[in-house]
Amino acid sequence: MKKTTLALAIAVAALTTTAANAAYEDNTFYIGGKLGWSEMYNLDSKKVLKGDYREDAGIKTSDRSNIGGGAFLGFQANPYLAFELGYDWLGSAKYKRTYKDDHTNAGKSKVDAQGVSLTGKVSYPLSFITDDLDIYGRAGGMITIAKWKNSGDYKEDYGRGGTKTDVSPVFALGLDYRLSEDFSTRLEYQYVNHIHTKTDASPDNGLLTLGITYRLGSPAIAAPVEVKTKENSYVLNEDVLFAYAKADLKEEGRQALNNLLTTLVKINPTESTIIVIGHTDRIGSEKYNQKLSEQRANSVMKYLVSKGVPADLITARGMGKSQPITGTKCHALRGSELKACLAPDRRVEIQIKAINIQKVKVINTTN
Numbered sequence: 001m002k003k004t005t006l007a008l009a010i011a012v013a014a015l016t017t018t019a020a021n022a023a024y025e026d027n028t029f030y031i032g033g034k035l036g037w038s039e040m041y042n043l044d045s046k047k048v049l050k051g052d053y054r055e056d057a058g059i060k061t062s063d064r065s066n067i068g069g070g071a072f073l074g075f076q077a078n079p080y081l082a083f084e085l086g087y088d089w090l091g092s093a094k095y096k097r098t099y100k101d102d103h104t105n106a107g108k109s110k111v112d113a114q115g116v117s118l119t120g121k122v123s124y125p126l127s128f129i130t131d132d133l134d135i136y137g138r139a140g141g142m143i144t145i146a147k148w149k150n151s152g153d154y155k156e157d158y159g160r161g162g163t164k165t166d167v168s169p170v171f172a173l174g175l176d177y178r179l180s181e182d183f184s185t186r187l188e189y190q191y192v193n194h195i196h197t198k199t200d201a202s203p204d205n206g207l208l209t210l211g212i213t214y215r216l217g218s219p220a221i222a223a224p225v226e227v228k229t230k231e232n233s234y235v236l237n238e239d240v241l242f243a244y245a246k247a248d249l250k251e252e253g254r255q256a257l258n259n260l261l262t263t264l265v266k267i268n269p270t271e272s273t274i275i276v277i278g279h280t281d282r283i284g285s286e287k288y289n290q291k292l293s294e295q296r297a298n299s300v301m302k303y304l305v306s307k308g309v310p311a312d313l314i315t316a317r318g319m320g321k322s323q324p325i326t327g328t329k330c331h332a333l334r335g336s337e338l339k340a341c342l343a344p345d346r347r348v349e350i351q352i353k354a355i356n357i358q359k360v361k362v363i364n365t366t367n
Helices: 002-013 252-265 286-306 335-341
Strands: 028-041 057-062 065-078 082-097 103-123 133-152 161-177 185-192 204-216 229-238 272-279 312-319 347-353
Touching: 002 229, 028 082, 028 161, 028 185, 057 229, 057 335, 065 204, 082 133, 082 185, 103 161, 133 185, 252 286, 286 347
Parallel strands: 272 312
Antiparallel strands: 028 065, 028 204, 057 082, 065 082, 082 103, 103 133, 133 161, 161 185, 185 204, 229 347, 272 347
16 A cells, blocks of 8 residues: 555656646635545554563554545635645554464554644646646645554553644645536645654554545626727707807806716716817807817816816817808808807717716717
């Protein structure tokens, strides 16, 4: 059994790679259990007997291999580093004592061992085999609890028995294979060095196990969400906002903007942009109308900022008389009739580009 476990450990250690794989989620917990075969090593029979009894009796070990296993709780700090708190049943070994002269039974002893360990676990992907396979190593300390029982004529050596609690180093090497998003399996060889007992003997333990791991709270795969950019346009007539040929907001204009603000505050500023665009009619020179449209757009922008719209969210620009919407229907008119007909061209347009359509209703309004 010893040769088999050592050969397995060497084979696992030989697997190396430089590729990356689909790693476990950071800052998650997992639980697991394992079951396998345990074996006690370095059972020094000379340290079991005391004093002159060594001249009268011989001692040998038997039944040092049996079933072992345990359970563990882990914390995955990042894709390559985890910490595990574990409990292991390390099995037992028996000592048989015989008189040297007639080889008759002089008594028996048995040591049982178990422990609680805290280890760090470092993993490395084996993507050249499969994206779901990791090699890992664990190292740390184990609080071992060894129970010794004596029977027969030589129980005077250490009494009828007793329990010894101490700390021993523990090392492990294994393979971890992901079966699904939540479950994985592991093949592991663990070695505990110097399990202290009530005698002078301090055996080592090797534990070869097959385990299963369940990831707690593994993130569900969300359905893809379609993200769209939607443009919302609000058109305010300049005659409502301003006096003719002026750029100062009227009281009526402020009220119209206050009404618009109830819609603007529903928009997430981090996911939207607001553009205020001023337009004029065709009466007057191009230079005059361009300046007037810029002044009116800036007046609206400044008012909205004063009411809480983030300044880095909103911009303003003037288009002058370059984008009329009345077409040719006013060409035959003059004077007051022309001025009234061109009223739709004199406007302030507020464009809102929102990323999440569910947060903004598309409303086109004209006051």
